[in-house]
Amino acid sequence: MATLERPPTTTQALTRLWSTPAGLVGWLSAVNHRAIGARFMVTALAFFLLAGVQALAIRLQLARPGLSILSPEAYNQNFTMHGVVMMFLFAIPVLEGLGMYIVPLMIGTRDMAFPRLSAFGYWVYLLAGLGLFGAFFLGSAPNSGWFNYVPLSGPGFSPGANIDFYAVLLTFLEISALAAAVELIVTILKQRAPGMAIHRIPLFVWSILVMAFMIVFAMPALIVASVMLELDRAAGTHFYNPAAGGDPLLWQHLFWFFGHPEVYIILLPALGIVSAIVATFTRRPVMGYTAVALSTVAIGFLSFGLWVHHMFATGVPLLGTSFFAAASMMIAIPSGVQVFAWIATIANGRIVLKTPFLYVLGFIFLFVLGGITGVMVAAMPFDLQVHDSYFVVAHFHYVIIGGMVFPLLGGLFYWFPKMTGKLPGERLGRWSFWLQFIGFNLTFFGMHILGFWGMPRRIYTYLPGFGWDFLNLVATIGAFILGLGFVLYLANLAYSLWRGEPAGDDPWGGATLEWATTSPPPQYNFRAIPTVRSRTPLWDEEEPDDADRARDHTRRMVALPDEGREILSTTVVDARPQGRVLLPGPSLWPFWLAAAVGFIFYGMLFDLILVPIGAVLAAAALVAWHWPREEEEAP
Amino acid sequence: MSATTAPPAEALPVEVSGTQAPLWWGMLVFLAVDSTIFAALISSYFYLRVTQAETWPPAGLAPPGLLLPALSGAVLLASAGPVLWADRGLRRGDGRALRLGLPLACALAALFLILKAVEFVARPYLWSTNAYGSLVWTIDGAHAAHVLAALLQAVVVAVLAWRGHFTPRRRVGVETAALFWYFVVAAGLAVYATLYLAPRLI
Structure with missing residues (x-):
């Protein structure tokens, strides 16, 4: 190959190589990781708003005893769709989208390993999501709760099409999650910048890697369970029919074998976001890097040994439940390691109290509360008392909103300047945080008490005289404050996109590679592939605010020939350059x-x-x- | 030279294969997904047997015959040979092994599917007879669908091979197709052990 006489790589040539064609066809054929990642996030946030409206409808119906704002059937569809949409159409896709967008920038590569697979995953997600909402607006959405237990969801008790939408469209949707998981794993294993050996991978990337592996091993169980359910419903099989040798508990085992890891699938990336924000806003690397990375992996493993703690009330043998109770308590250890690492970092750092960091502080407070109630329900005698009560509703909203949504909102705020080149409004950011924090606690803290007072979950109304009225009213008021906070947050981002201050390359003084390129990054991310000598490449030389010398690492970049969409493939452990890979273009x-x-x-x-x-x-x-x-x- | 001093990019190979190629790893992770699907199916089989059934197969059904499944299983196992021959041959630059090995493997896979169809039709029970029938039809059917997919994939790869697309350097497409083939054969062995041996042995 006559390579030496080629002109040096130019930005024009790279822009031409990596650009997406214009027009509708170009839009439909885009494969760039940032375009696809942004579509995932925007679509997921739209579904988030819709499911939020469903939550408000639920809270309105429960504001006072005996209301009939929603019919019982509409109520069932609302709470089922709220759960299904939040878990499957919001939480997983938004995190995958964020990973797809940020991970290639953070590890110093130009695109995902399989760009067309990214695009395929997005279209599958969109088509499945539209179908679920189509069913909802036609009045035949799933109505048996997000975990959809048989026999209620079987052919005998749910003859309508509602559950068919659940079983068929979720199976379709999971293809998207699995596609994203496969390519996130390969991208992280094979495309890290030279020098980013396994002990230098940013903690956020670690968390996305473990999340993707968990999707690989958890989602297939849901696919198998849903396919069997649909076969029972449509083809006359008997997997869940005890009269013909089947067993309804089989559904619960398969569902929770997926469903419990699922909780950690959406939690782990949020922990990774927290690690990224804590490092940047305390101006020091997270303490105990190795312990935090290993506890991320440990959470991933342990979460596969917990699923029966959702089934304590089903009469599983005592020996089994004891094992699962012990494993459930054990997972508090690696979670605790991470919390202590952040606290130690914060205690020793120079804190910059901007909005993303506020979200992290809110997260630590709420996540610890949710974690404590988690240890409580892991104890079987206690669990039997609060099972299917509002205590459980309070617990998992603390873990999911406190543990996942708060870090996510902090993370979107944190990376918004990188994605758009505009700074989000700080004043509105703080307002939205406090509205959400206060609204959230008003909504959900009282639910712990309602659970103790015996209020079961999933009831569409209740009678006066149980003493539940006041706390339910408070919860409804809190839900609207929380909703206002979310709307304000999104309005802030939309306004900033239009009118925000220019952000510059590195507005927060971050340490990882995504801050080394322009905001928004060019089509090809990096003009040449950066190399890395530490965990904090942008802080290496000196103080982080010394912008000139912080860019020093660019002197050691690898220039790829500008002949095609080339990326560098590196070894899995040491990240030593191995070869050049030609990526496919738009299609x-x-x-x-x-x-x-x-x-x-x-x-x-x-x-x-x-x-x-x-x-x-x-x-x-x-x-x-x-x-x-x-x-x-x-x- | 320190570990972080990068070599000039021109020195690196453009066509990568094996563990150097992202595609190879992608196939590996996809196979992890697929293995989990088979693991979930087989676990369901044993779960229902242990929790629900007093006799296995349920009363009124004889244990599955051994001869026809053993024959089809042997054909499937044998089909891995020509795939291995084609894959290794291409690595050495032996295009003939590739062009002949893949069609031979496809022929064996087609024979397997015919034998399976004969067996399916001859079954004295349907998927709707009881949960045992549901399990056998679903697990065996899922595996047969995999064989069909591997067959179609190999046909496409064989057409490309006859058009001279692959070279010893550009061979990752053949490698990943072969990986999938080996997986389908291995899954077939697991399915065979579950559906045909286990009812008699344990």
């Missing part, structure tokens, strides 16, 4: 494949004869997707 085929696979799944809902037709279409789209282009055939 419409991911969209068509998603449409064909959608045809299979939507076909199941109408007529099984459509399924083989969709399968043929999907096979054709797959072949077309992978067929080598002409220019590659040249010797």
